Amino acid sequence: MASGEASGSEGTASVDKATASGSRDPQALRPHAEHAFAAELAALARQDDRPRPARWKLSPWAVATYLLGGTLPDGTAITPKYVGPRRIVEVAVTTLATDRALLLLGVPGTAKTWVSEHLAAAVSGDSTLLVQGTAGTPEEAIRYGWNYARLLAHGPSRDALVPSPVMRAMAEGMTARVEELTRIPADVQDTLITILSEKTLPVPELGEEVQAVRGFNLIATANDRDRGVNDLSSALRRRFNTVVLPLPESAEAEVDIVTRRVGQIGRSLDLPAAPDGIEEIRRVVTVFRELRDGVSADGRTKLKSPSGTLSTAEAISVVTSGLALSAHFGDGVLRPGDVAAGILGAVVRDPAADRVVWQEYLETVVREREGWTDFYRACREVSA
Numbered sequence: 001m002a003s004g005e006a007s008g009s010e011g012t013a014s015v016d017k018a019t020a021s022g023s024r025d026p027q028a029l030r031p032h033a034e035h036a037f038a039a040e041l042a043a044l045a046r047q048d049d050r051p052r053p054a055r056w057k058l059s060p061w062a063v064a065t066y067l068l069g070g071t072l073p074d075g076t077a078i079t080p081k082y083v084g085p086r087r088i089v090e091v092a093v094t095t096l097a098t099d100r101a102l103l104l105l106g107v108p109g110t111a112k113t114w115v116s117e118h119l120a121a122a123v124s125g126d127s128t129l130l131v132q133g134t135a136g137t138p139e140e141a142i143r144y145g146w147n148y149a150r151l152l153a154h155g156p157s158r159d160a161l162v163p164s165p166v167m168r169a170m171a172e173g174m175t176a177r178v179e180e181l182t183r184i185p186a187d188v189q190d191t192l193i194t195i196l197s198e199k200t201l202p203v204p205e206l207g208e209e210v211q212a213v214r215g216f217n218l219i220a221t222a223n224d225r226d227r228g229v230n231d232l233s234s235a236l237r238r239r240f241n242t243v244v245l246p247l248p249e250s251a252e253a254e255v256d257i258v259t260r261r262v263g264q265i266g267r268s269l270d271l272p273a274a275p276d277g278i279e280e281i282r283r284v285v286t287v288f289r290e291l292r293d294g295v296s297a298d299g300r301t302k303l304k305s306p307s308g309t310l311s312t313a314e315a316i317s318v319v320t321s322g323l324a325l326s327a328h329f330g331d332g333v334l335r336p337g338d339v340a341a342g343i344l345g346a347v348v349r350d351p352a353a354d355r356v357v358w359q360e361y362l363e364t365v366v367r368e369r370e371g372w373t374d375f376y377r378a379c380r381e382v383s384a
């Protein structure tokens, strides 16, 4: 069921107040961005003296600094959340201050969801007004639904109405998020056209409408490599400014992203910090980039690419599982044997075709490379 539907629960009867979804649980496995980085957001808010658009918690400049990282006048360090071209973030933030919505587009694992969450957290202080797009997303998930017990007992009324996250964002002047927009059936997507162009959501059953108040905007994400999904209609596309998130431009940038995220995830999972993981991280990133680009790093050997996307996100999860392996079953140092199985699993999605690609890569590139003997052996062991 889409996140917007309250499935007849209590307390969501009006659009006036957000439900408990935005509250903080110290036991949460994955706290929302606005809680995980509450101290940074508070420091930014304190020291930000630039003009803020209506209902924004921070100025556009401070939002960009929150995403890209920096040091504040009082010395507070803001960690970078997104590693990539500054201009991309500036355009994304600026779009949210206009009357156009923001569409983050890119191949899988380029941080679309991640950036969308952090933007909503920094702009509105709440990243939870979220609709998850699927092939089964109904119109109610974007507009509103009904609490049927109340509807039957008292007829249509404000009390019986269950607002969607988008409706709540409109009423409160907040940022709404729609994930995987192009997975949503075209006619349901089109519900967004009126919302985005007229900034209003009619409720014909009550003879009313909910008008968006200032501060409302919407961030959608879409994967440009999903096959067999719905296109964005041109009418809807015109309501969005599209920002394409690129793959990391260099191996160094990608190593940096993986190291940072693995550190954060490791801390949240209580994994001990690995002292010398950087060698293996470099290796994972090199393997992924070479296979993704279809050519070895020195440009000399042409390679076949496997069927799956070897994204930064996958590199992060291979290294994280490697760290867990080394912490629980190894000596706490990330070694070739800890990442080999993860790499194999990421590369070989199609057991027949990808296995050939992998074997060829192992024998032509990995085997010959200086200093990679241990890694070659570890890979051979798990590939056998």
Ligand SMILES: Nc1ncnc2c1ncn2[C@@H]1O[C@H](COP(=O)(O)OP(=O)(O)OP(=O)(O)O)[C@@H](O)[C@H]1O
Pocket (backbone or CB within 6 Å): 081, 082, 083, 084, 106, 107, 108, 109, 110, 111, 112, 113, 114, 115, 221, 222, 223, 248, 257, 261, 312, 313, 316
């Ligand atoms: N440039 C980057 N800067 C910081 N983190 C990144 C970057 N690229 C990828 N990541 C990390 O990759 C992980 C996955 O990103 P995310 O889930 O947002 O990808 P996505 O683009 O939404 O993918 P999908 O299309 O599969 O939904 C996140 O943990 C994010 O931190």
Ligand SMILES: [Mg+2]
Pocket (backbone or CB within 6 Å): 112, 113, 114, 221
């Ligand atoms: Mg995503």
